[in-house]
Amino acid sequence: MSATPLDPDAAAGGAHEPPPPRRLVVSAGQLGPIRRDEPRESVVNRLIRLLEQAHSEGAELIAFPELALTTFFPRWYVEGDPELDLDSFYETEMPGPETKRLFARAAELGVGFCLGYAELTPDGRRFNTQILVERDGSIVGSYHKVHLPGHREHEPWREFQHLERRYFEPGDSFDTWNAFGGVVGMATCNDRRWPETYRVLALNGAELILIGYNTPKHYAPDPSQDPLQGFHNRLVMQAGAYQNGCYVVGTAKGGDEEGVPSLAESCIIAPSGEIIVGCHTEADEVVTAEIDLSLTTKYRETLFDFERYRRPETYGPITAQKGATPPTSPEVSHG
Ligand code: CDT
Numbered sequence: 001m002s003a004t005p006l007d008p009d010a011a012a013g014g015a016h017e018p019p020p021p022r023r024l025v026v027s028a029g030q031l032g033p034i035r036r037d038e039p040r041e042s043v044v045n046r047l048i049r050l051l052e053q054a055h056s057e058g059a060e061l062i063a064f065p066e067l068a069l070t071t072f073f074p075r076w077y078v079e080g081d082p083e084l085d086l087d088s089f090y091e092t093e094m095p096g097p098e099t100k101r102l103f104a105r106a107a108e109l110g111v112g113f114c115l116g117y118a119e120l121t122p123d124g125r126r127f128n129t130q131i132l133v134e135r136d137g138s139i140v141g142s143y144h145k146v147h148l149p150g151h152r153e154h155e156p157w158r159e160f161q162h163l164e165r166r167y168f169e170p171g172d173s174f175d176t177w178n179a180f181g182g183v184v185g186m187a188t189c190n191d192r193r194w195p196e197t198y199r200v201l202a203l204n205g206a207e208l209i210l211i212g213y214n215t216p217k218h219y220a221p222d223p224s225q226d227p228l229q230g231f232h233n234r235l236v237m238q239a240g241a242y243q244n245g246c247y248v249v250g251t252a253k254g255g256d257e258e259g260v261p262s263l264a265e266s267c268i269i270a271p272s273g274e275i276i277v278g279c280h281t282e283a284d285e286v287v288t289a290e291i292d293l294s295l296t297t298k299y300r301e302t303l304f305d306f307e308r309y310r311r312p313e314t315y316g317p318i319t320a321q322k323g324a325t326p327p328t329s330p331e332v333s334h335g
């Protein structure tokens with residue numbers, strides 16, 4: 001039976017003319033550890049070296065990690081340590097006196113970047129921020145980490161703290177931007193574990209999602225997860241890419257940072273969910289891939305054709321509630 005023009009499935013049937021390619025060379029600029037007393041100048045030098053290497057590999061965009069200008073300071077209860085000055089970990093302007101060299105070199109080379117850092121706004125708000133900078137050195141987007149993991153109060157029983165919920169307030173949106181010849185979104189570390197992150201970004205059109213992370217290999221509330229850190233890292237980012245038909249660049253700050261071994265394993269993932277290229281060290285390292293943003297349509301016009309197949313009328317609990325609400329009857333016996 002042939003489809004009539006009113007058949008809502010008609011448009012999606014049959015083979016498609018492939019859209020023209022939209023090629024982009026992207027790099028993940030992985031960092032090894034940053035010491036707590038390492039000056040910004042030294043860190044910026046390291047970032048510039050990574051940027052220059054990415055440029056020599058043909059990249060137009062390099063994605064740096066979360067909190068890429070400092071050590072991962074939420075591992076300390078800073079207020080309880082007279083040797084640590086909390087404000088010294090935050091940027092009050094971007095570009096600032098130390099980071100303007102990075103912006104200048106990026107514009108000179110025509111390489112854009114995304115960069116994570118701790119932000120202290122003029123009105124005193126603190127965010128775990130990631131910015132997207134175009135090839136001319138202009139900031140096109142700023143993202144505030146939505147899913148803040150860890151705890152708010154000092155918990156001395158832990159080997160190290162994870163006080164992001166004390167030192168930052170959460171962001172409230174997953175914006176996307178027209179940049180680098182496509183639609184780009186950002187997410188930060190723990191965000192990558194939540195399927196909502198990728199889906200909301202994809203619903204906002206994201207074709208390329210840049211994710212920076214600092215992931216300790218030891219998870220104090222349940223150490224049985226420790227040997228699975230690498231697997232979980234790949235699992236969530238590969239699934240996020242595939243289920244949303246987009247590219248994902250995941251960039252770590254890895255290695256042993258101030259006594260806390262952290263996962264490296266930065267990688268670039270295709271809309272098929274396959275890893276195109278990945279880092280092999282836990283140190284400063286660049287990996288680069290040529291991607292074609294037009295390939296996102298392969299998945300978005302077939303299995304994950306949102307317009308055709310999504311059933312938002314059945315997804316109400318996703319936004320209406322936080323915790324699970326199992327059925328109340330018949331009563332479950334735990335005896
Ligand atoms: N930086 C960050 O978000 N790290 C978390 C660790 C979770 S354990 C408190 C992550 O999801 O990798």
